[in-house]
Amino acid sequence: MVAFRFLARLVITVSLLTPVSMIPSHDAGAVAPGGGVGSSQGYGCESVHAGPVVPPGERPSSYFELNAAQGTVNHEELLLANPNAFACEVTVLPAFGATARNSGDTFPSAIQPGASCEAESCWLSGLPVTVTVPSYGRIDVPFGITVPQGTPSGEYLAGVVAEPGFVPSSPSLAKGGAGRGVVGAVVVSRVAIGVAVTVPGPLHPLLVIPGVDLAPGTSVVPRLHVTESDRGNTWLHPAGDVVVSIGGRRRSFPMASNTVLPGDSAVLAVATPGVAAGVHPVEAELWYWHHTLLAVWRGAIDFPVPPRVINRHGVRTVVLPAPSGTPGWAEALGGALGGLLVGLLVFWFLAFWKRRRRKDEEDPEPAPITPEPASAPQAGIRSPVGEGRPR
Numbered sequence: 001m002v003a004f005r006f007l008a009r010l011v012i013t014v015s016l017l018t019p020v021s022m023i024p025s026h027d028a029g030a031v032a033p034g035g036g037v038g039s040s041q042g043y044g045c046e047s048v049h050a051g052p053v054v055p056p057g058e059r060p061s062s063y064f065e066l067n068a069a070q071g072t073v074n075h076e077e078l079l080l081a082n083p084n085a086f087a088c089e090v091t092v093l094p095a096f097g098a099t100a101r102n103s104g105d106t107f108p109s110a111i112q113p114g115a116s117c118e119a120e121s122c123w124l125s126g127l128p129v130t131v132t133v134p135s136y137g138r139i140d141v142p143f144g145i146t147v148p149q150g151t152p153s154g155e156y157l158a159g160v161v162a163e164p165g166f167v168p169s170s171p172s173l174a175k176g177g178a179g180r181g182v183v184g185a186v187v188v189s190r191v192a193i194g195v196a197v198t199v200p201g202p203l204h205p206l207l208v209i210p211g212v213d214l215a216p217g218t219s220v221v222p223r224l225h226v227t228e229s230d231r232g233n234t235w236l237h238p239a240g241d242v243v244v245s246i247g248g249r250r251r252s253f254p255m256a257s258n259t260v261l262p263g264d265s266a267v268l269a270v271a272t273p274g275v276a277a278g279v280h281p282v283e284a285e286l287w288y289w290h291h292t293l294l295a296v297w298r299g300a301i302d303f304p305v306p307p308r309v310i311n312r313h314g315v316r317t318v319v320l321p322a323p324s325g326t327p328g329w330a331e332a333l334g335g336a337l338g339g340l341l342v343g344l345l346v347f348w349f350l351a352f353w354k355r356r357r358r359k360d361e362e363d364p365e366p367a368p369i370t371p372e373p374a375s376a377p378q379a380g381i382r383s384p385v386g387e388g389r390p391r
Contacts, residue, residue, distance in 0.1 A: 045088030048133060050162040050191045053077035053140055063194035064160075068147045070199065073125075077140040078160055078193065082133035089132050089165030092141050094124040095192060097157030099264035103228070103257040107192040110161040120158035123147060123197070130165045145195060153201020154233030154262055163190045205289040206232035207260070209297035212242070212284050214304070221273045222303055226284050228257060228295070229265040236260045238286035238295070242270045245281040257286070277305040 052064050053076070068074050082088045093110035096119035100106045111121050113128045125144040133139055143160065208229050215223035230236050239256040255270045284297040 045082065045084055045086075045090065045133075045164055045166075047083055048088050048090055048162065048164075048191075049081045049083070050160075050193060051079050052193065053079045063196060065196045066145065067198045067200060068145060070147050070149050070151055072147065074145045075142060076145060076195070077142050078162070079138060079140055080131065080133050080162065081138045082135060085135050087132055087134050089130060090162050091130045091165045092127055092143075093161045093163065094121040094127040094143075095159035095161045096121040097159055097194060097261060099230075099259065099261045099266050101267060103260055103266035103268065105157060105194065105259045105261065107159045107161060107194075110163070110190070110192075120156050120195075120197070123156075123158055124160070124195070127160065132165075145197060147197065147199055151199050152233065153199045154203065155235050156197045156199065157235075157261055158195040158197065159192050160195060161190055161192045203234045204232045205234045205236060205293060206230070207236055207238055207286060207288045207293070207295040209284050209286060209295050210265075212282060212297050212299060212301065214301055215269060220307055221271050222275055222306060224270045224272060224282070224284075224301070226255060226268045226270055226286075226297075227265060228260060228268065228286060230260040230262050233262050234289070235262070236288045238288040239291075240284070240286040240294075242272065243283040243285070244272060244275055245283075246276060251275065255284075255286075272303075275303050277303050279303075 052061055054060050064076050066074055066076070078092060080090055080092075091113075093112065094117065095107040095110045097105050098108050109118075111117050111128070117124075123145050125146060127143050129141060131139060131141060145158070208231055210227050210229055212227070213225050215225050224242055226242065228238060237257060237259055240254075242253045242255060244251050244253070251272075251274070253270050253272050255268050257266060257268055260266050279300050279302045282299055282301045286295045287293070288295065
C-alpha cells in the first residue's frame with residue numbers, strides 16, 4: 001500500500017512536510033510580538049503540518065485507512081501542528097482522489113466552501129472548516145466518513161486538504177531592470193492527506209493495456225507510450241516490460257507504474273535505446289495483483305530513424321533525419337499540380353502555333369526579284385577599265 005500524502009505548492013515554490021511527531025510541543029497561548037493569525041511576513045502560514053491522528057498502540061500512518069460498510073458513519077481526526085512563533089489560520093477542505101496522467105494518486109481539486117461536492121468528497125462530513133492553530137501548538141480537526149447506500153464493494157480514495165486560511169489578495173511585485181516590467185505571483189501551499197476506504201465485498205482486479213504507441217515528437221532515444229487501464233474495483237500497482245523483437249533477438253525494457261485507481265487510466269513512457277529503424281513486433285506485459293495476474297498487448301510498431309548526435313569542439317548537435325516517405329495526400333496534390341502544368345504548357349504551345357499560322361496566312365511572302373541582264377556597250381565608246389594614262 002502506498003502512502004497517499006500529496007503535497008503541492010502552486011506557482012513557484014515547493015513545501016516539505018515534517019512528520020507531526022517530530023514537532024515539539026510548547027505553550028499554546030504564546031504569540032510572537034507583531035505576529036498575527038495567518039501572518040507570516042504577509043504570506044500566510046506555509047509551514048503548518050498535517051497528518052492523521054493515530055490512536056495509542058497503532059502504527060503511524062501518513063494517510064487514513066478504514067473499512068466502511070454501506071450506511072455506516074466513521075469518525076476520524078486530522079492533526080494540525082504549528083511550529084511557528086505566531087498563530088496560523090488553516091482551512092481544511094474535502095477532496096476526491098484520481099489517477100495522475102503518468103500513474104500515481106493525486107487530488108485534482110479541493111471542494112471550496114459553498115461549492116457542490118464531487119465523487120468521494122461527498123462521503124466526508126464536517127468539512128470544510130477553518131481553524132486557528134496557536135503558535136507552537138496542535139489541534140485535532142474531526143470529520144466523518146459515510147459510505148452511501150448502494151455503493152459497490154471495492155477500494156475508493158477520498159482526501160482532506162489543508163491550506164492557509166489567509167491568502168494574499170494581490171501578488172507581491174518584483175521590479176526588473178529598465179523596460180523589463182514587473183513579475184508577480186501568489187504562492188499558496190496545500191497539503192492533501194488520503195482517505196482510503198474499502199467497502200467490504202468481492203474484489204475484482206482487472207488491468208488491460210488498450211494500446212502502445214510511439215511517443216510524439218523527435219528524440220535521440222525512441223520512446224513508447226504504454227496505456228494502462230484499471231477496469232476492476234481495486235487499486236493496482238503494475239510492473240513489467242516492453243519486449244521488442246529485432247531480427248529474431250528479443251530486447252526487454254522495464255517499466256513500473258504507481259497507483260492506478262479503479263476506472264482510471266495512465267500512460268507509461270518507456271525509453272527503447274538501441275532499437276533500429278523499421279517495423280518490429282512489440283509485446284507489453286504488466287504484472288499486477290501481487291504479481292499473480294498479467295495484462296498483455298501485442299502488435300507491430302514502426303520505429304523511426306533516430307537523430308544523429310555530433311559532438312564537435314564541445315558543442316552537441318542533433319541532426320534530424322530526412323523524412324522517410326511522402327504522405328499520400330501530398331503525392332496526389334503533386335500529381336495534380338504536375339498535370340495542370342503540363343496542360344498549361346500544351347495550351348500555350350497550341351495557341352502560339354495557331355497565332356503564327358494565322359499571321360503567315362494574312363501576310364504572304366513577296367515574289368523574288370529577278371535581276372536584269374547587262375546591256376552590250378555601244379559602238380565608238382570604249383570602256384575606261386584597264387586603260388592606261390594617255391601618253
